[in-house]
Amino acid sequence: xxxxxxxxxxxxxxxxxxxxxxxxxxxxxxxxxxxxxxxxxxxxxxxxxxxxxxxxxxxxxxxxxxxxxxxxxxxxxxxxxxxxxxxxxxxxxxxxxxxxxxxxxxxxxxxxxxxxxxxxxxxxxxxxxxxxxxxxxxxxxxxxxxxxxxxxxxxxxxxxxxxxxxxxxxxxxxxxxxxxxxxxxxxxxxxxxxxxxxxxxxxxxxxxxxxxxxxxxxxxxxxxxxxxxxxxxxxxxxxxxxxxxxxxxxxxxxxxxxxxxxxxxxxxxxxxxxxxxxxxxxxxxxxxxxxxxxxxxxxxxxxxxxxxxxxxxxxxxxxxxxxx
Amino acid sequence: xxxxxxxxxxxxxxxxxxxxxxxxxxxxxxxxxxxxxxxxxxxxxxxxxxxxxxxxxxxxxxxxxxxxxxxxxxxxxxxxxxxxxxxxxxxxxxxxxxxxxxxxxxxxxxxxxxxxxxxxxxxxxxxxxxxxxxxxxxxxxxxxxxxxxxxxxxxxxxxxxxxxxxxxxxxxxxxxxxxxxxxxxxxxxxxxxxxxxxxxxxxxxxxxxxxxxxxxxxxxxxxxxxxxxxxxxxxxxxxxxxxx
Ligand SMILES: Cc1cc2nc3c(=O)[nH]c(=O)nc-3n(C[C@H](O)[C@H](O)[C@H](O)COP(=O)(O)OP(=O)(O)OC[C@H]3O[C@@H](n4cnc5c(N)ncnc54)[C@H](O)[C@@H]3O)c2cc1C
Ligand SMILES: Nc1ncnc2c1ncn2[C@@H]1O[C@H](COP(=O)(O)O)[C@@H](O)[C@H]1O
Numbered sequence: 001x002x003x004x005x006x007x008x009x010x011x012x013x014x015x016x017x018x019x020x021x022x023x024x025x026x027x028x029x030x031x032x033x034x035x036x037x038x039x040x041x042x043x044x045x046x047x048x049x050x051x052x053x054x055x056x057x058x059x060x061x062x063x064x065x066x067x068x069x070x071x072x073x074x075x076x077x078x079x080x081x082x083x084x085x086x087x088x089x090x091x092x093x094x095x096x097x098x099x100x101x102x103x104x105x106x107x108x109x110x111x112x113x114x115x116x117x118x119x120x121x122x123x124x125x126x127x128x129x130x131x132x133x134x135x136x137x138x139x140x141x142x143x144x145x146x147x148x149x150x151x152x153x154x155x156x157x158x159x160x161x162x163x164x165x166x167x168x169x170x171x172x173x174x175x176x177x178x179x180x181x182x183x184x185x186x187x188x189x190x191x192x193x194x195x196x197x198x199x200x201x202x203x204x205x206x207x208x209x210x211x212x213x214x215x216x217x218x219x220x221x222x223x224x225x226x227x228x229x230x231x232x233x234x235x236x237x238x239x240x241x242x243x244x245x246x247x248x249x250x251x252x253x254x255x256x257x258x259x260x261x262x263x264x265x266x267x268x269x270x271x272x273x274x275x276x277x278x279x280x281x282x283x284x285x286x287x288x289x290x291x292x293x294x295x296x297x298x299x300x301x302x303x304x305x306x307x308x309x310x311x312x313x314x315x316x317x318x319x320x321x322x323x324x
Numbered sequence: 325x326x327x328x329x330x331x332x333x334x335x336x337x338x339x340x341x342x343x344x345x346x347x348x349x350x351x352x353x354x355x356x357x358x359x360x361x362x363x364x365x366x367x368x369x370x371x372x373x374x375x376x377x378x379x380x381x382x383x384x385x386x387x388x389x390x391x392x393x394x395x396x397x398x399x400x401x402x403x404x405x406x407x408x409x410x411x412x413x414x415x416x417x418x419x420x421x422x423x424x425x426x427x428x429x430x431x432x433x434x435x436x437x438x439x440x441x442x443x444x445x446x447x448x449x450x451x452x453x454x455x456x457x458x459x460x461x462x463x464x465x466x467x468x469x470x471x472x473x474x475x476x477x478x479x480x481x482x483x484x485x486x487x488x489x490x491x492x493x494x495x496x497x498x499x500x501x502x503x504x505x506x507x508x509x510x511x512x513x514x515x516x517x518x519x520x521x522x523x524x525x526x527x528x529x530x531x532x533x534x535x536x537x538x539x540x541x542x543x544x545x546x547x548x549x550x551x552x553x554x555x556x557x558x559x560x561x562x563x564x565x566x567x568x
Contacts, residue, residue, distance in 0.1 A: 071487070073452075074461055098482035102464045105452035108418065114533025115417060117447045130537065135445050139341045140350065141542050148533040186461035186491040191482070199484035205567070229568060247502050248481065253337055253443065254361065254501045262567040273337055283565045284548070285557065291550075300548040300565070301557055313554045318568065321558055 001034040001127075004089035006080055007052055008099055009040060014048045016202070017095035019055045019162035021155055024122060025093045026056030031124035037061055037087055038170075041079050043069035046172065053170025055162060060172045061087075067179060070188040077103045079177045081110035084150070086175070091129070096154035097201075104154045113150035118257075120159045120280065129153070137253045137276030157201065158259045159280065194248055198232040205262045208234030208251055208278075212267025212288065212307060216244035221311040222266060228318045234258070234278075236268050252277035267307045270295025287311065325379035326433040327370045329403065330424055330451070331363040333387055333394040334444040348536045349414070359394040362439025364401075365499040368506040369469065370437050371402045377471075380404045382431065386423050388412045392522050399517035400509035406520070409527035416534040417445070421453035423527035429458060438498040440465045448498075455496035462496035463489050467503050 005025040007018035018038075025036045038057035040049045045062055052060045063079050080103065084092050092107060094100040096118045108115040120141075121132035131153055133142050146153075200206050207229065209222040219233070226233045235245035237252055251258055253273040263281035268274060270286070270293055278284070279298050286299035287310050296302045303310050335341060336356040344351040359367075370381040383398035385391040386409040395406035409423055428436055436458075438451030448464070455462030463469075467486070468479035474493045479486050481500055509517070551557045561568045 073463070073489075077456070098465065098480065101448050102452060102462075102480075105417070105421075105449040106456040106462070108449075109421070109453050109456035115447070115449055115453075116534055117417070117449055133446075134542070135539075136335065136341045136350065137337065137443060137446065138542065140343060140539050142348075142539045143537045145535050145537055146533060147535050182459075186463065186489060186495075189477075189488045189490045191485055191487045193485040197484070201483045262561065262565070276337075279542075283561070283567050285561070286548075296550070297547050301560055302548055302550050303552075303554070303557060304550060310554060314557065317554050317558045321562060321568070 001029065001032045001091055002087065002089040003029050003034060003036050003091040003093060004080070004084045004087060005036055005038045005057065006092065006094040006100070007038045007040050008095055008097060009042050009045060009048060012042065012045060012048060014040070014051060015095070015097070016162065017097055017157045018052070019165060020157065020160040021093050021095050022052055022055045022057050023162050024155055024160040028122055028124055028129060032127055035059070037089060039063065039080065039083055041068055041076055049172050050169065051165055054165035054167045056167055057170045060170050061175050062172060063175050063177055065179070067184055071099055072184055072187040073102055073106065074186045075179050075183045077106035077110065078179065078183050080107045082177045083175060084111060090150050092152045094152070094154050096156050100154050104152055108152040111150040111152065112148065113152045114146035114148045115152045115154070116144050116146055117154045118156050119153050120156050122153065134280070137273070138279055139276070156257070156259065200232045200234045200249060200251060200258050201256045203232035204260050205229045205231035206234045206251070206258060206260045207231045207264045207266065208236065208268055209239060209266050210236040210268030211238040211242070213239070219244065221308065221315070225264070225311055225315045225318070228315045231264070236274055265295050265299070266311060268295055269293050270298065325373055325377040325435070326431070327373060327379060327381045327435055327437065328428055328431055328433040329363070329366050329370045329381060329383050329398070329437040331367065331383055331385050331394055331398055332360040332439070332442045332444070333357050333385060333391040334360045334442055337361070337443055343539050343541065348539050350539070357390065357393065359397045360439050360442050362441060362499050362501070364506040365501065365503050366437035366439050367398050367401050367403060368504045369497070369499060371507070372504065373435070373471065382407060384409065384424065384427060386411060386415070386420055386527055395522050396517045397509070399520050400513040401507060402513060406522045408522055408524050410524050411527050414532070415530070416532040417447040417449040418453060419530040419532050421450045421457060422530035424450065425454045425457035426528040427525065428454065434493050436496045438496065440498045440500045451496050451498035460494050460496060461491040462498070463491065464498040465500040466497050467500050469497055469503070
């Protein structure tokens with residue numbers, strides 16, 4: 001089958017999820033003797049588009065226009081659907097990022113396609129894609145099949161591996177899509193970045209602090225450990241509700257869903273709504289003074305102890321490992 | 325201002341869920357259902373807009389008789405009318421969106437509100453789908469919405485920051501936590517909601533495009549290992565897990 005893999009960029013740089021989606025699409029296409037067409041949308045993107053062949057794209061299509069420089073729900077959905085139609089790609093894959101979650105449902109409607117959202121695994125059976133999706137905040141998993149002719153899948157970030165980008169280079173072609181005023185009726189005006197911080201949704205390592213830290217100023221031990229690990233700082237809802245940390249750092253059912261390769265939970269009890277946001281992490285470390293805290297049930301490694309002793313010692317030990 | 329808010333009836337996030345006898349859906353007996361938490365935020369936003377600009381707020385839910393409980397909650401919070409699109413079967417997100425869009429088209433509201441995601445199937449799709457079906461803009465995961473006349477400036481949460489989106493009414497919005505703090509219904513609200521009629525309608529039919537083949541509990545993780553020292557933990561992370 002022919003798959004259109006949407007490769008998301010921000011500030012002209014392709015996101016890590018773009019490579020994950022292209023690689024996942026390639027695995028499916030290899031199992032079906034298909035083709036992967038990667039699509040980059042924006043303005044002045046040629047140099048970054050060159051990278052996509054290396055991650056498995058057979059061809060790369062670039063749709064560039066000044067009016068596409070900033071993300072637009074309506075315009076990006078139109079471009080993605082239009083290219084899928086022109087290319088006769090029956091499958092579209094998009095990362096389930098803030099951008100992907102926003103445009104994928106509209107792309108699905110335009111293509112009269114079923115949408116399997118936030119998939120964590122894809123496999124091919126009898127020439128058909130079977131997707132795994134966590135539901136009920138990960139308390140159960142479903143396997144789904146999209147039965148319409150056209151199909152849209154969004155893929156959870158950090159779950160699919162991108163691999164190295166040293167495959168064969170692919171040809172890059174330009175395409176133009178006509179956009180009306182209505183298509184540009186919903187456009188991003190500006191982006192405010194949270195100052196210099198790594199976002200939990202994109203981080204490969206996360207150190208999360210919970211209510212057991214007792215006061216906002218005590219998060220310095222979390223920030224120092226995060227610094228040593230090159231990690232993002234996460235927070236439980238209890239500390240966000242208390243106003244100790246910003247909502248953007250909250251992990252869990254009403255916060256962000258994350259799946260880093262390492263998640264360190266410090267003084268977090270492990271309530272079911274917290275687990276909903278982080279239980280698909282590859283490795284989980286828990287530090288808690290209560291040996292019966294539920295977080296230990298999902299942790300790969302646990303230390304029963306006082307965070308105020310364990311965390312500074314851990315930071316020191318990691319710095320030692322890195323020769324600092 | 326004419327406002328429509330779409331609300332879903334979902335299992336409470338604290339309830340345990342088990343796979344039902346069909347192996348495809350959850351066992352519903354003993355499960356406590358509530359208004360989808362994000363939809364409560366959407367209801368609140370509509371009530372605030374109405375308080376400021378006047379008009380009417382209509383709450384719509386697609387589902388079976390039991391969804392009336394959630395519609396009553398919205399009535400108790402202060403919406404003017406409640407409509408049940410009565411349907412008992414399983415519908416995927418595009419089929420739910422189709423039925424809601426067909427109903428909303430008739431009502432021709434200025435703005436339509438959704439939650440960012442139902443906490444049952446976690447699709448985060450229906451709101452934006454309805455926007456596309458109606459041919460109007462949609463802003464998903466909004467944490468701030470400013471409306472002046474027909475002009476809209478909304479803010480969405482993205483990775484590592486926020487983006488400001490400019491658009492015009494009529495439009496669809498899906499509510500993210502942080503948009504507002506939903507009010508508690510007053511006792512008077514609760515009492516009067518009991519007697520308000522809930523209009524019932526037959527929703528338009530649509531075919532499902534996503535088929536659930538099976539449902540299972542996630543593979544139970546082996547409870548991990550308790551490590552005695554920090555040095556041992558770092559060694560394991562470095563040599564065994566190879567994540568640092
Ligand atoms: C609808 C709904 C949605 C929710 N969504 C979320 C969500 O998105 N994210 C989320 O996190 N929660 C969410 N919650 C809240 C959740 O139920 C818990 O209340 C919350 O996760 C608890 O946060 P905590 O673990 O930091 O605090 P607590 O549960 O109070 O745990 C503190 C822990 O710290 C330990 N501790 C104390 N002192 C020390 C010390 N010196 N050293 C080491 N350990 C120590 C204690 O043993 C305890 O285990 C939600 C709840 C509801 C009802
Ligand atoms: N059956 C339903 N009836 C009314 N609104 C719904 C229904 N299902 C979903 N919605 C709305 O669509 C939003 C997103 O749902 P979903 O795409 O299922 O995650 C919800 O927060 C509700 O506002």
